[in-house]
Amino acid sequence: MSLQTKDLSYYYQDGDSRRYILKDVNVSFEKGKFYTILGQSGSGKTTLLSILGALDKAKEGQVLLDEQDIQAIGFENYRRNNIGMIFQSYNLVPYLTAVENVLVAMNVTDNEIPSDHEKVAYNLLDFIGITQEKANRLVNQLSGGEQQRVAIARALATNVDIILADEPTGNLDEEREQEIVDIFKRLADEYNKCVIVVTHSQEIASQSEEVYLLKKGALVKHE
Numbered sequence: 001m002s003l004q005t006k007d008l009s010y011y012y013q014d015g016d017s018r019r020y021i022l023k024d025v026n027v028s029f030e031k032g033k034f035y036t037i038l039g040q041s042g043s044g045k046t047t048l049l050s051i052l053g054a055l056d057k058a059k060e061g062q063v064l065l066d067e068q069d070i071q072a073i074g075f076e077n078y079r080r081n082n083i084g085m086i087f088q089s090y091n092l093v094p095y096l097t098a099v100e101n102v103l104v105a106m107n108v109t110d111n112e113i114p115s116d117h118e119k120v121a122y123n124l125l126d127f128i129g130i131t132q133e134k135a136n137r138l139v140n141q142l143s144g145g146e147q148q149r150v151a152i153a154r155a156l157a158t159n160v161d162i163i164l165a166d167e168p169t170g171n172l173d174e175e176r177e178q179e180i181v182d183i184f185k186r187l188a189d190e191y192n193k194c195v196i197v198v199t200h201s202q203e204i205a206s207q208s209e210e211v212y213l214l215k216k217g218a219l220v221k222h223e
């Protein structure tokens, strides 16, 4: 699996001129690696992640999954079968339990999931540190760190290769942050996922395998 951008650009029209947020971004991501993208507030990190996740469309250039343009795959297909997204604010369904949140995700993918969805969901939650008792609670009866774990389990439920996370620890204290980072490391190392995390945190970046810096529209690898 490779996820690649080719001369990717994004801009906002400002009167007659274009204000570029991303300019000719060329980058390649693989399975089994934990990447971070650093950048100051407003540098375009969320924009880039949204384009990689097909929540937004590049103005110029392409996103390629295994050399195929994601527009040809179809944004919806691509999102459903290839991408798991994690957000700072968790974005769980508040009137469902943790396990129900995971089950909902399983119903939308075309990827193969063993037939006993419920068992898979409880196992995934358990793997991520959510006991069965907690899995049966409404998500708003869980702590922030626990809710983020549920969001990770949900992202994994569809058996996708690519996990995209936008400031996933922004609402968590340092200890919870480290626990979530440890999960990302395991997903890359043991489960061969491609994990791409957008963050302000140098500390998280220092624990990832490849660090990119977004500055003035350019994405530069941090050596």
Ligand SMILES: Nc1ncnc2c1ncn2[C@@H]1O[C@H](COP(=O)(O)OP(=O)(O)OP(=O)(O)O)[C@@H](O)[C@H]1O
Residues within 6 Å of the ligand: 012, 021, 039, 040, 041, 042, 043, 044, 045, 046, 047, 048
């Ligand atoms: N609708 C819009 N019109 C014009 N500019 C916009 C619009 N939406 C976002 N922007 C600008 O695009 C730039 C990139 O935003 P983006 O959210 O990608 O940055 P970010 O690096 O994720 O920031 P943060 O770390 O603060 O979340 C910002 O300068 C923002 O002001």
